[in-house]
Amino acid sequence: MRNLGILAYKTGMWLTCPVGRRSASPLASGGEVLQLIRSGEAVTRADIGRITGLSRPAVALRVAGLLDHGLVVERTDGPSTGGRPPARLAFNAAGGVVLVASLGASRAQIALCDLDGRELARTDLEIDVERGPDVVLPLLMDVWADQLDGRPMSAVKGVGLGVPATVEFAAGRTESARVMASWTGVVIPPRIAARYPVPVFVDNDVNVIAMGEYRKAYAREVSDLLFVKVSTRIGAGVIAGGEILRGALGAAGEIGHIPVWDGGGVLCRCGNVDCVDSVASGTAILRDLRARGREVSTLADVVTLVRAGDAETMTVVRRAGRLLGEVVAGAVNLLNPAVVVLGGDVAERFQPLVSGVREVVYRRSTALSTRSLRIERSLLGPSAGITGCALMVIDHILAPDAVDAALGVVTPVTV
Ligand SMILES: [Zn+2]
Numbered sequence: 001m002r003n004l005g006i007l008a009y010k011t012g013m014w015l016t017c018p019v020g021r022r023s024a025s026p027l028a029s030g031g032e033v034l035q036l037i038r039s040g041e042a043v044t045r046a047d048i049g050r051i052t053g054l055s056r057p058a059v060a061l062r063v064a065g066l067l068d069h070g071l072v073v074e075r076t077d078g079p080s081t082g083g084r085p086p087a088r089l090a091f092n093a094a095g096g097v098v099l100v101a102s103l104g105a106s107r108a109q110i111a112l113c114d115l116d117g118r119e120l121a122r123t124d125l126e127i128d129v130e131r132g133p134d135v136v137l138p139l140l141m142d143v144w145a146d147q148l149d150g151r152p153m154s155a156v157k158g159v160g161l162g163v164p165a166t167v168e169f170a171a172g173r174t175e176s177a178r179v180m181a182s183w184t185g186v187v188i189p190p191r192i193a194a195r196y197p198v199p200v201f202v203d204n205d206v207n208v209i210a211m212g213e214y215r216k217a218y219a220r221e222v223s224d225l226l227f228v229k230v231s232t233r234i235g236a237g238v239i240a241g242g243e244i245l246r247g248a249l250g251a252a253g254e255i256g257h258i259p260v261w262d263g264g265g266v267l268c269r270c271g272n273v274d275c276v277d278s279v280a281s282g283t284a285i286l287r288d289l290r291a292r293g294r295e296v297s298t299l300a301d302v303v304t305l306v307r308a309g310d311a312e313t314m315t316v317v318r319r320a321g322r323l324l325g326e327v328v329a330g331a332v333n334l335l336n337p338a339v340v341v342l343g344g345d346v347a348e349r350f351q352p353l354v355s356g357v358r359e360v361v362y363r364r365s366t367a368l369s370t371r372s373l374r375i376e377r378s379l380l381g382p383s384a385g386i387t388g389c390a391l392m393v394i395d396h397i398l399a400p401d402a403v404d405a406a407l408g409v410v411t412p413v414t415v
Contacts, residue, residue, distance in 0.1 A: 028052035030062040030407045031400030034071055038091040038398065046086060063089065065407045070095040071398075093118070096157035098393045099144045099196060102385025103129050103136070103163050103205060105232045109386050110140055112147040115157065115398070117390035119383070121147040129164060132182035133191065141195050158397045159192050159200040160389035162208035164233070166251045172202035175250065201392050205229075205385065206253060207244050210237025212388025213341055217379045222338035226331055227378075228255065230324065230353065231344035234277045238335060255331060256281070260323045276327045280320040282346040288316045303349050314352050321356020328357055329364035336369045343378030 028036075033052070036042035042051055048059045066072040073092045076085060093116035101110045106129075111122040123143050129136055140161075148156070165174040165183055172189040189200035210227035218225055225239040234256040238245040245252045256277035263274030266284070270277075278284055282299055289296045289305070292312050296302050305313040328340060340361070342354055358375050365373070378384060396402060 028054055028062075029400060029404045030065045031403030033059075033062045034066055034091070034398065034403050035400055037066075037072055037089050043088050043090075044086040045089070048089075069407060071403065091115070097148070097151065097155050098158045098160060098390050098397075099147075099156060100160045100386055100389035100393065101140045101143075101162070102208060102389055103127075103161065104385075105129060105164050108136075108140070109382060110143045110147070111386045111390075112144065113386065113390040115394055117387050117394060119386060121149070122386065123147065124382075130182055133186050133188065137188070137191050141192065144196070153196070156196055156198050158198050158393035159196055160208070160393035161188060161192075161200070161202045162205040162385050162389050163188070163202060164205045164235070166249070166254065167202055167204050167207075168250050169201075169203055169246060172200060174202075199393070199397060201396060203244075203392060204235075204237070204250070204253070206235040206237040207246075208237075208388030208392055209343060209384045210239055210253075210341075210388070211244055211391060212384035212386070213343065213378055213380050214239045214242075215391055216384075216387055218339055218341075224335065224337045225339045225341060226328070226335060226337040227341045227343060228324070228328060228347070229344035230281065230342060230346040232282050234281045234324065234344075236331065238337075240335065255327055258327045258330070260326050263323060276324055280324040282344075285316055285320050285346065288320075289313060292316065299345060299349060306350060306352070317350050318352040318356045320346075321350075321353035322360050323356075324353070325357040325360025326364065329361045332361055332365040332369050332373065338372065338374065340373065340375045341378055342375065343381070343384060345382075348378060348381055 033042070033048055036048060036051060042048045045056070045059050045063060048054065048063070049056060054062070063072065067074060070092055072089050074087045074089055076087050093114045096115055097120065098113050098115070100113055101108055106126065108125045108127045109122065110125065112120045114120055127136065127139070163174060163183070167174055171187055173185065173187045174183040175185070188202045192200045206227060206229045209229060210225065213227055214225050219242065223242045227237040227239070229235050236253040236255040238253050257268065257270050257272065257275040259272060259274045260276050260279055263279035266274055266278045268275035268278035285302060286296055289302065294305060294313065296305070302313060302317070306317065332340065342357060347353060354375070354377055361375060362370055380387060
């Protein structure tokens with residue numbers, strides 16, 4: 001018995017779990033076995049048995065359940081080393097789709113993704129979210145209907161939305177009156193579920209973008225990341241210990257309304273003065289350039305001036321970066337992230353803004369917090385929101401408990 005660890009007694013049979021092996025449980029359920037297959041830790045039935053300590057019949061039963069429900073596919077075209085190669089098991093990402101939308105203040109990315117979060121169809125729209133949920137939500141649902149392109153409703157496994165507002169995540173209720181007045185207090189999931197009767201998840205737009213960027217680009221290296229979105233407005237998403245930091249009411253990351261030292265006395269739409277949002281956002285850059293006599297109505301106009309080497313424009317953009325840097329430096333001192341990612345269309349287009357942030361953060365943050373700090377531009381760009389929304393849904397619908405419920409497993413199978 002020396003090599004055997006936990007002994008568990010269940011419905012008349014003794015089960016053993018080898019010591020020192022990674023195992024979710026000595027009675028790993030079908031949902032937990034699926035996790036091993038999705039992560040690539042287990043590729044064959046033998047792998048599953050070795051990792052979980054389950055008996056061969058128990059492994060066979062769980063795999064059969066996953067195959068029956070289309071969650072796993074089996075291939076026998078593995079490398080030939082003489083004899084019949086063991087069947088290789090793979091997660092069936094094509095076994096369903098999720099409907100996602102990443103809403104910004106003035107645009108929306110709407111997509112259909114597979115169960116790995118890959119985009120199968122995507123539509124980008126200019127849209128004013130202030131027109132309210134009665135206009136915007138039906139529009140999203142119509143686009144999804146087109147993107148489904150004849151797929152049956154049973155293929156839809158979940159819906160994920162990122163919205164530019166503070167969100168009470170558990171209820172999917174938008175809370176912020178400041179950003180989207182017409183959405184305040186709206187509980188989004190039932191409105192979507194009336195047409196798409198599947199689990200619906202809603203989170204703050206920057207939280208989902210931060211999670212998308214983190215999971216796809218950084219999760220293997222770091223656990224703590226600060227994502228700052230600089231677009232029409234400024235917001236942030238905080239990844240702490242690999243999870244989104246929400247705060248008591250879901251309002252963590254609202255850095256747009258932290259004031260800077262010397263913004264010039266600009267009145268912010270929130271009623272305070274010199275919030276970083278009012279002096280360093282895309283809106284602020286356009287306003288400041290107009291005040292200096294530049295004819296700009298969109299960020300594309302600003303890009304043209306930057307490319308033309310217009311000194312005044314470079315000055316305005318770099319100043320915005322420095323002002324943003326003040327606030328980011330404070331956040332770095334507080335949170336000690338390994339990476340600060342600057343995303344959103346303003347940060348993605350304007351290197352002088354990123355340079356301004358770097359300059360101030362490395363000067364103002366403590367030596368310890370910047371010793372190995374990286375400040376990067378978003379690698380995923382506009383795809384981060386879609387990816388983050390898809391992962392938010394997939395993480396929930398493929399969580400072991402949810403899978404076990406779908407498999408009809410009430411308690412761990414006891415073979
Ligand atoms: Zn403000």
